[in-house]
Amino acid sequence: MKFQRVTALTKKEVKKTVREPAVLFMIFLFPIVFVLAFGASFGGLGGTQPVYNIGVVNMDYANLSQAFIAALSDAKILSVQVYADNQTAQNDLSQGKIQAIIVIPESFSQSLISYHEEPNDPSKWINATVSLYLDKGSVVATQAIPPIIQQILSAFTDGNAQPTPTPISLQVASLVEAKQLSAFEFMAPGMFTFASIFLIMMVAQSFTQDRENGMLKRIRITPTTPTEFMASQVLSYMLIALIQAILVFLVAYLVGFRPNVDVSAYALAFAFVLIFSLSNVGFGLITATVAKTSGAATGIAFLFVLPQLFLGTFVGASLSSSAQVVSKFVPSYYVTDALTSLFLRGASVASSTILLDLVIVSMSCIAILAVGIILYAKYYKI
Amino acid sequence: MNEFAIVMERVVKQFEDVTAVDGVSLHVAKGELFGLLGPNGAGKTTTVNILCGLLKPASGSVIVGGYDVQKESAKVKELIGVCLQETAVYPYLTGIENIELFGNLHTLDKGTLRTRRDMLLEKMGLAQDAKRKVEKYSGGMKRRLSLILALIHDPQIIFLDEPTIGMDPQSRRAVWDFMEELKKEGKTIFLTTHYMEEAEALCDRVGIIDHGKLIALDSPKELISKHGVENLEEVFIKLTGRRIREEL
Numbered sequence: 001m002k003f004q005r006v007t008a009l010t011k012k013e014v015k016k017t018v019r020e021p022a023v024l025f026m027i028f029l030f031p032i033v034f035v036l037a038f039g040a041s042f043g044g045l046g047g048t049q050p051v052y053n054i055g056v057v058n059m060d061y062a063n064l065s066q067a068f069i070a071a072l073s074d075a076k077i078l079s080v081q082v083y084a085d086n087q088t089a090q091n092d093l094s095q096g097k098i099q100a101i102i103v104i105p106e107s108f109s110q111s112l113i114s115y116h117e118e119p120n121d122p123s124k125w126i127n128a129t130v131s132l133y134l135d136k137g138s139v140v141a142t143q144a145i146p147p148i149i150q151q152i153l154s155a156f157t158d159g160n161a162q163p164t165p166t167p168i169s170l171q172v173a174s175l176v177e178a179k180q181l182s183a184f185e186f187m188a189p190g191m192f193t194f195a196s197i198f199l200i201m202m203v204a205q206s207f208t209q210d211r212e213n214g215m216l217k218r219i220r221i222t223p224t225t226p227t228e229f230m231a232s233q234v235l236s237y238m239l240i241a242l243i244q245a246i247l248v249f250l251v252a253y254l255v256g257f258r259p260n261v262d263v264s265a266y267a268l269a270f271a272f273v274l275i276f277s278l279s280n281v282g283f284g285l286i287t288a289t290v291a292k293t294s295g296a297a298t299g300i301a302f303l304f305v306l307p308q309l310f311l312g313t314f315v316g317a318s319l320s321s322s323a324q325v326v327s328k329f330v331p332s333y334y335v336t337d338a339l340t341s342l343f344l345r346g347a348s349v350a351s352s353t354i355l356l357d358l359v360i361v362s363m364s365c366i367a368i369l370a371v372g373i374i375l376y377a378k379y380y381k382i
Numbered sequence: 383m384n385e386f387a388i389v390m391e392r393v394v395k396q397f398e399d400v401t402a403v404d405g406v407s408l409h410v411a412k413g414e415l416f417g418l419l420g421p422n423g424a425g426k427t428t429t430v431n432i433l434c435g436l437l438k439p440a441s442g443s444v445i446v447g448g449y450d451v452q453k454e455s456a457k458v459k460e461l462i463g464v465c466l467q468e469t470a471v472y473p474y475l476t477g478i479e480n481i482e483l484f485g486n487l488h489t490l491d492k493g494t495l496r497t498r499r500d501m502l503l504e505k506m507g508l509a510q511d512a513k514r515k516v517e518k519y520s521g522g523m524k525r526r527l528s529l530i531l532a533l534i535h536d537p538q539i540i541f542l543d544e545p546t547i548g549m550d551p552q553s554r555r556a557v558w559d560f561m562e563e564l565k566k567e568g569k570t571i572f573l574t575t576h577y578m579e580e581a582e583a584l585c586d587r588v589g590i591i592d593h594g595k596l597i598a599l600d601s602p603k604e605l606i607s608k609h610g611v612e613n614l615e616e617v618f619i620k621l622t623g624r625r626i627r628e629e630l
Contacts (some may be wrong), residue, residue: 002489004486004488004489005486008483008487009483009487011483012475015474015475019474020474042513142420208583213470214466214469215470215471215472217466217468217470218464218466218470218531221435221459222458222487222488223485225456275499381609
């Protein structure tokens with residue numbers, strides 16, 4: 001492989017992106033403008049979710065705390081998992097496996113007994129605080145779960161679903177210590193994924209246009225090998241994806257997205273975006289294989305763009321349960337999930353969820369790229 | 383290496399039920415300027431595409447520069463320069479950037495690339511516009527740039543598919559002069575055209591192709607004399623019963 005050829009073709013592709021107004025808009029300006037507009041319009045985005053996964057850490061082993069856990073389990077809207085210790089539960093919360101943790105204090109049963117013995121004499125009550133830790137990466141969790149838990153706790157304490165004075169209080173622990181995230185910050189991880197998805201359209205248009213005007217034929221007449229040509233295409237689109245991610249991050253930073261994470265988290269986030277760009281080149285090649293003209297390529301590209309957009313980015317912040325199942329089949333879901341874990345949930349770069357996301361994204365993206373190259377090479381010589 | 387730069391033997395190429403090239407055999411000597419004439423759809427471009435490896439023939443053999451085009455295409459690509467019928471240039475790059483891109487694809491070193499680039503721009507009359515984006519060029523300027531891209535690596539065998547189509551008479555004359563210069567340098571040139579006067583003025587030999595078949599092959603003078611006519615256009619009429627350009 002001659003590096004001189006790969007470099008020359010990569011430079012050409014980058015110049016095209018910068019110089020062609022339509023491409024420039026589609027790749028750089030549109031995602032930024034859309035992100036800003038969407039963030040402004042749907043800043044208060046919320047939604048419902050049929051079942052929330054809740055972890056319970058029970059420090060009180062008496063019967064009443066067990067009964068409270070049973071009351072939580074009886075609520076159809078909750079799926080309850082009991083943890084032996086708080087650390088394990090916190091790890092699962094940071095990796096997005098559960099959406100909240102309820103910590104039942106040691107004094108829970110004593111407090112409840114004191115209340116039932118003297119319901120009208122607060123001076124006799126033994127106070128207890130049930131702590132609630134929430135998934136900071138989920139706008140739904142932070143908005144929907146606290147009132148649900150409060151309602152169940154109130155009903156369990158005195159049979160009244162409305163909060164009334166009792167010795168047992170609910171404290172949202174994670175939000176007490178950290179600032180409450182804005183709706184924009186909830187969406188920011190998905191925005192990085194969002195921008196890169198439009199590469200599909202650019203790749204498809206670029207290949208079909210170059211095919212239409214004879215440029216691919218002209219390159220095939222030179223000694224450039226198919227490997228050199230495809231390497232240059234992949235490199236140039238990875239470079240464009242990186243520039244996109246930097247621009248979107250800068251805009252998000254200016255708007256107020258400032259996650260409290262170290263350099264390694266940023267590095268891994270950019271690595272995710274770069275790997276994700278491979279699948280977009282692959283989908284672009286598949287589109288270019290099917291499309292006869294560049295105009296048709298634009299339309300067909302949406303078949304790949306829209307599912308990635310709605311199932312795997314901030315656009316799908318409140319997916320229905322069936323859409324959640326389908327979303328597991330699009331690479332963008334795993335990229336957004338990993339970035340959310342990194343930036344909002346505070347998961348470490350070496351956590352099992354991040355690594356699993358990385359493995360899934362890498363394997364699926366390389367597979368999609370390979371399918372794209374094979375299909376394109378089968379029907380149109382490179 | 384044998385004395386022929388191009389050898390085609392009984393080459394056939396079909397597209398579904400249409401036979402575009404029908405058993406064509408021809409030999410082009412090294413240093414020869416050979417012209418393939420015929421109306422649109424006669425099989426000229428298909429023949430060029432087969433010769434430079436873009437199309438695989440259904441049967442027959444094609445040797446270019448001593449190498450089998452299908453089996454040793456990498457070696458053939460080092461030797462040939464091709465100016466396609468399409469004006470294939472990148473509109474968002476400048477003239478210089480287009481030339482440098484193709485120079486780099488042929489792995490020319492910087493010094494050689496610069497020397498060849500400046501020489502060709504001068505000869506093709508594009509030196510003044512070299513730094514402008516190609517999207518601002520006229521059709522004729524794009525054709526001349528396309529020719530430069532085909533020649534930047536100083537190929538030994540040159541395929542020119544309708545190189546002067548769409549050019550004004552002045553540009554066409556400049557290209558003719560340049561082709562004669564290339565011939566003097568010992569380059570082999572395979573030219574397709576439907577301009578009879580172009581073929582008559584430049585070519586050592588011409589082949590006339592119609593409906594994929596080579597129906598005549600000789601020097602322009604010999605063909606004219608053999609058929610007792612005034613020019614190649616009349617040779618074509620005598621052979622086919624119609625004018626070469628009436629189908630354009």
